[in-house]
Amino acid sequence: MTHNPPPQPPPWGPPPEPTGPNPYVSPPPARNRPGWTRKRVIIPAAVVLFTVGVGIGASDDGTRTEKAAAAKAVPAATVTATVTATESAEPLPAVTETVTAEPKPVPTVTKTKTVRVTVAPDSGSSGGSGTSGGSGSGGGGDSAYYANCTAVRAAGAAPVHAGEPGYGRHLDRDGDGVACE
Incomplete structure (x- = not known):
């Protein structure tokens, strides 16, 4: 015959005892409320x-319907007039005019936007001082000066390359040598 030793409890302690109702037993029947509670x-x-x-x-x-209709509607005035005869032997049909x-x-x-283009007067062949800035603008005797790119575009000269x-x-x-791109 073999002998098995009794099981030892785990090192963390015995399992906790369940609290609350036993999950394996059906719950007790609910208390019946009187019928007048529901009715009253x-x-x-x-x-x-x-x-x-x-x-x-x-x-x-x-x-909401009126606000939505008012927001979407185009303003239009509608006048309705109704004429009814009161003392008549025969009833007359009502007349409605809309x-x-x-x-x-x-x-x-x-x-309208007006753009004024200012062109410097031709300085002849007095040297290469036609443009301000002195950034090596190329050949001498530049005959045009533009204050900004809007003036260049208005004159139809955009884009302007260095030396032109x-x-x-x-x-x-x-700074790539092409102005008013």
Whole structure:
């Protein structure tokens, strides 16, 4: 016969005892509430909440619809006139006249921008001092000077390369020899 020694407890201690209800036993039956509780408390509360919700929904829906329609609608005036005869032997049909006024078109506004191009007078062959900046602008006797690239584009001379009339170092932002790219 073999003999097995009794199991030893783990080094961290014995397992904890379960607290609370036993999970292997069915829960006790619930207490029955009297029927008047449901009838006197829960159902009237549900009816009040439903009525308040319907009231809020009805009042909110109309304002949103009117605001959305007002935002999308083009202004137009509508006049309705109804004429009804009151003392008559025979009933006459009601006459309804609807007049719709269309808004007048808005005049178109056109903006005009004037660009003034200043060209330096031809200095003849007095040397290579036609442009300011002295950045080696090439040949002598430059006959054009542009204050900025807008003036160059207005004159139809863009882009201006180094050595061409009108080139200036102040017009060449990246310094690659081509101004007003």
